[in-house]
Amino acid sequence: MDKELWYQCRRLYLERFSSLKYSINPNHVRLAEKYGYLPYMITRYEEIFNDELTRFLEGNEREIPASIRCNDLKIPCITLTEKLREKGVILSPIPWAPHGFWIHRSPINIGSTHEYLRGYYQIQRAASMLPVYILNPKESEIVLDAAAAPGVKTTQMAQLMKNRGVIIAVDISRERMKALRSNIARLGVHNVIAIRIDLRKFNTSIKFNKVLLDAPCTGEGLIPIKPERKRSRTMNDLRKLGLLQVEMLLKALDLVQEGGTIVYSTCSIAPEENELVIDTVLKIHKHASITKIQSPIGSRGLIKYFNLEFTYDLRYAIRLYPFKHGTEGFFIAKIIKERER
Secondary structure: OOHHHHHHHHHHHHHHHHHOOOOOOHHHHHHHHHHOOOHHHHHHHHHHHHHHHHHHHHHOOOOOOEEEEEOOOOOOHHHHHHHHHHOOOEEEEOOOOOOEEEEEEOOOOOOOOHHHHOOOEEEOOHHHHHHHHHHOOOOOOEEEEOOOOOOHHHHHHHHHOOOOOEEEEEEOOHHHHHHHHHHHHHOOOOOEEEEEOOHHHOOOOOOEEEEEEEOOOOOOOOOOOOHHHHOOOOHHHHHHHHHHHHHHHHHHHHHEEEEEEEEEEEOOOOHHHOHHHHHHHHHHOOOEEEEOOOOOOOEEOOOEEOOEEOOHHHHHOEEEOHHHHOOOOEEEEEEEEOOOO
16 A cells, blocks of 8 residues: 555644534533434434434334345345244345344344344344445455455345455454354355454455445444443544545555445444545546446535535435434445556
């Protein structure tokens, strides 16, 4: 990775992050006390949602159904659903996720059934299924999962690739890599090479056809599932993770081939971890662009946030919200590495 590019991106991200002009007013404090948030979060949410702020906050108070992904490497989905219904599980297809099913009610723990242990399905949040469908890895391709553990999306990619092609799955965490290897074995995946390494230090002569970067984040979209996230993250956490995300995206651009695709996603609705990261990198990296996502679900990405303006192409990214889409909060952008002339 070009060190000068790395320094420029870090410096620009920090400058732009520091320039954000947040202003907490009494109404923000009142709403923060009512719903249990830190006041700075309400200030930011009002900038994102404007008149829909209360709807967003109320939406975070409602439960999101669990969901599973049928693993058709091992079983036809119709057979799986019949087996689960015989056990009293009430489920329905997720319209925009071909292998996904909402679990509306279950008399048993869906993480300890015979079918789960046999690898017939994977517990996976609905919104987190979308990035892999958008990346659409093919059987003949060499694909990088750049922050892979615990392997939920890695195994989803293997499923779409019908266990063909090659997936290189890298992650820095020793414990999470154990979970990744366990999921690979349980789900019958055979086309994955798992490497424990910091992505930023991953050097290889391979140029990947496609890269999935589901970046480490604050998890600010998981509030309906983990209410403690209302108060557990600070602006300093956003800044640190934003810098990490910038560095990881730069490395992903270094590893993907010219004309190749990167899907960048987070389970965060924070612009500081999403639009600001991508816009900053693309201001410095002149050979990449955002392309439109074909998705039946999602709101547009932001092109303005407080005093910052982003490239108009970020409207092609998608954002998912509990109150609009019935999923956890999520962000997805599709980036093409252009050919150098």
